[in-house]
Amino acid sequence: xxxxxxxxxxxxxxxxxxxxxxxxxxxxxxxxxxxxxxxxxxxxxxxxxxxxxxxxxxxxxxxxxxxxxxxxxxxxxxxxxxxxxxxxxxxxxxxxxxxxxxxxxxxxxxxxxxxxxxxxxxxxxxxxxxxxxxxxxxxxxxxxxxxxxxxxxxxxxxxxxxxxxxxxxxxxxxxxxxxxxxxxxxxxxxxxxxxxxxxxxxxxxxxxxxxxxxxxxxxxxxxxxxxxxxxxxxxxxxxxxxxxxxxxxxxxxxxxxxxxxxxxxxxxxxxxxxxxxxxxxxxxxxxxxxxxxxxxxxxxxxxxxxxxxxxxxxxxxxxxxxxxxxxxxxxxxxxxxxxxxxxxxxxxxxxxxxxxxxxxxxxxxxxxxxxxxxxxxxxxxxxxxxxxxxxxxxxxxxxxxxxxxxxxxxxxxxxxxxxxxxxxxxxxxxxxxxxxxxxxxxxxxxxxxxxxxxxxxxxxxxxxxxxxxxxxxxxxxxxxxxxxxxxxxxxxxxxxxxxxxxxxxxxxxxxxxxxxxxxxxxxxxxxxxxxxxxxxxxxxxxxxxxxxxxxxxxxxxxxx
Amino acid sequence: xxxxxxxxxxxxxxxxxxxxxxxxxxxxxxxxxxxxxxxxxxxxxxxxxxxxxxxxxxxxxxxxxxxxxxxxxxxxxxxxxxxxxxxxxxxxxxxxxxxxxxxxxxxxxxxxxxxxxxxxxxxxxxxxxxxxxxxxxxxxxxxxxxxxxxxxxxxxxxxxxxxxxxxxxxxxxxxxxxxxxxxxxxxxxxxxxxxx
Numbered sequence: 001x002x003x004x005x006x007x008x009x010x011x012x013x014x015x016x017x018x019x020x021x022x023x024x025x026x027x028x029x030x031x032x033x034x035x036x037x038x039x040x041x042x043x044x045x046x047x048x049x050x051x052x053x054x055x056x057x058x059x060x061x062x063x064x065x066x067x068x069x070x071x072x073x074x075x076x077x078x079x080x081x082x083x084x085x086x087x088x089x090x091x092x093x094x095x096x097x098x099x100x101x102x103x104x105x106x107x108x109x110x111x112x113x114x115x116x117x118x119x120x121x122x123x124x125x126x127x128x129x130x131x132x133x134x135x136x137x138x139x140x141x142x143x144x145x146x147x148x149x150x151x152x153x154x155x156x157x158x159x160x161x162x163x164x165x166x167x168x169x170x171x172x173x174x175x176x177x178x179x180x181x182x183x184x185x186x187x188x189x190x191x192x193x194x195x196x197x198x199x200x201x202x203x204x205x206x207x208x209x210x211x212x213x214x215x216x217x218x219x220x221x222x223x224x225x226x227x228x229x230x231x232x233x234x235x236x237x238x239x240x241x242x243x244x245x246x247x248x249x250x251x252x253x254x255x256x257x258x259x260x261x262x263x264x265x266x267x268x269x270x271x272x273x274x275x276x277x278x279x280x281x282x283x284x285x286x287x288x289x290x291x292x293x294x295x296x297x298x299x300x301x302x303x304x305x306x307x308x309x310x311x312x313x314x315x316x317x318x319x320x321x322x323x324x325x326x327x328x329x330x331x332x333x334x335x336x337x338x339x340x341x342x343x344x345x346x347x348x349x350x351x352x353x354x355x356x357x358x359x360x361x362x363x364x365x366x367x368x369x370x371x372x373x374x375x376x377x378x379x380x381x382x383x384x385x386x387x388x389x390x391x392x393x394x395x396x397x398x399x400x401x402x403x404x405x406x407x408x409x410x411x412x413x414x415x416x417x418x419x420x421x422x423x424x425x426x427x428x429x430x431x432x433x434x435x436x437x438x439x440x441x442x443x444x445x446x447x448x449x450x451x452x453x454x455x456x457x458x459x460x461x462x463x464x465x466x467x468x469x470x471x472x473x474x475x476x477x478x479x480x481x482x483x484x485x486x487x488x489x490x491x492x493x494x495x496x497x498x499x500x501x502x503x504x505x506x507x508x509x510x511x512x513x514x515x516x517x518x519x520x521x522x523x524x525x526x527x528x529x530x531x532x533x534x535x536x537x538x539x540x541x542x543x544x545x546x547x548x549x550x551x552x553x554x555x556x557x558x559x560x
Numbered sequence: 561x562x563x564x565x566x567x568x569x570x571x572x573x574x575x576x577x578x579x580x581x582x583x584x585x586x587x588x589x590x591x592x593x594x595x596x597x598x599x600x601x602x603x604x605x606x607x608x609x610x611x612x613x614x615x616x617x618x619x620x621x622x623x624x625x626x627x628x629x630x631x632x633x634x635x636x637x638x639x640x641x642x643x644x645x646x647x648x649x650x651x652x653x654x655x656x657x658x659x660x661x662x663x664x665x666x667x668x669x670x671x672x673x674x675x676x677x678x679x680x681x682x683x684x685x686x687x688x689x690x691x692x693x694x695x696x697x698x699x700x701x702x703x704x705x706x707x708x709x710x711x712x713x714x715x716x717x718x719x720x721x722x723x724x725x726x727x728x729x730x731x732x733x734x735x736x737x738x739x740x741x742x743x744x745x746x747x748x749x750x751x752x753x754x755x756x
Contacts, residue, residue, distance in 0.1 A: 144741055
């Protein structure tokens, strides 16, 4: 089949580009000729569950194990936006000024392209915030766990800020189940805005379709031919394939998807940068936890107890007080609830500190105090230490069965700098929480890097020598081929990455639309202005809002 | 003594050959009992004869090292054999390594006292073990069973021992009313939530 625009992936980057280009077609009075290929299945809010059973996890998640790291992926139409925790933050100015000092990466220079700065991105951040309906919670909407983190920091003389969220806080019932999809439709995932609006404008989304190979087309204005595989119920290719010929090809399969696809296509795209598959990062994710003494919560912090980690939004507060100092040493500290499984990532915090630290009797004691925990996500300035090896024959990783666990062809070895800044984060958290015997710090165990924020692999840069795409997210040497998603982000961000990925995609779309006729797409009409996608929630669960938690709180306490 | 251990180490294989698949969940054979004993070493629990879902526990599996329910009660064995996990592919290799290390401590894993089981697992999970990644996969299963109640759809604290121990209610179909302290608890550094 032939279309003007083929988009691979339907997460933030894919949905934003689908919507913005559909707007262009409609403004030009044309039916959009835009096809979105999505490897995963389509989900409605009513398909989600407040459950971590293996069958649901298999439909929603990928857990890709590489050498030295395990990466969590979102699977399905809407990508990771279905599962994200909706913290929506602008990355600090210093992020975009970071420099690369590593000798094997070339001369000392700014990592981001010269055209990209926080000031340059601000209009696009604003556009994404409007589309994703980002709200900052009031203190009345901050969770107890987030409030406890704020109070802990305040007692130690630090500041702590409320975190803006892409959540309709009027609809949200504070159930703390964002991580398996919001059954209430209160979280502003792209299936409720960008992607839903794109489909309303005429974009076709084809689920269960995995791009496998990119060829060049000689039939101008068509430039590329994508070979895609149908994916069956077992989440494996069925053996049936189809081809899509397009004028513009936008890769938005994410940092774990784009690099293997381009690496597999290198024989037909020989001028690709040698940086494809390199500089894979995890946004400096460093996940730890704190176990509170509830008596001290009352005595030291003056709060009316705790024991309710299970309530409220996943991310509501964070501190920027350690975002200072030279490049590569800064980090932020955010209170978070990832999922119940995150327990397995950190130690028991108990003396003696010898092995075993993350399993065994002492760990069991630590698990037993879960509802008096909070979890802390340190987002540190690291050096993007991963690299893809050879791509698998199909897809982005090897899936041995229809379950969530797969094997990824990549390595991840933390650099000395990445280790040092993580150690600094450990010390900062420990010094704050262990004052006056308030709490016990439980640090990550380091046996493997675990992250839900893969970035890079097709990073943007000023030249092909240092990156894969330019500041407009167009692949060096290949007109009309774009990486418009997390794979283009060249550094850790100090904040959760979804809003920056969105802002970069918004900017890239604007740049593409300005030159649309050159690619054989409709010319941008005079006076064309990007709009705001509508809100379309679709089928969802309507809760009977709780008026009292007394019964469930008492039941939790009854188990000791 | 070593010879006796070598003979005993073959028993899991023999028992698996003899055991029918249908009987596996009803009465765990030695291999399944050994997987339960491994799960009990990682997340120890009190002795029980049945799991949350009513499956049988091997009589020797749980060492009784902790007074609250552990991973075995949370149906770790059921998850080991779940087709969406895929552990069956590596089970034989894992058990062979586990039993070889147990043999050096003069017994099958399931017959070792808790402290010796811990020693075996420390060795197996050590980064110096070439098959440590297989052990990590084996270790992930009891954590997923216990922390996520991965064998139950829409789990609640009423029927999930993992949720009971961790103090998590499970599903929250109506959310929570008393979820916030409802007051400013710190000074803030930014006007918008993001740094300039």
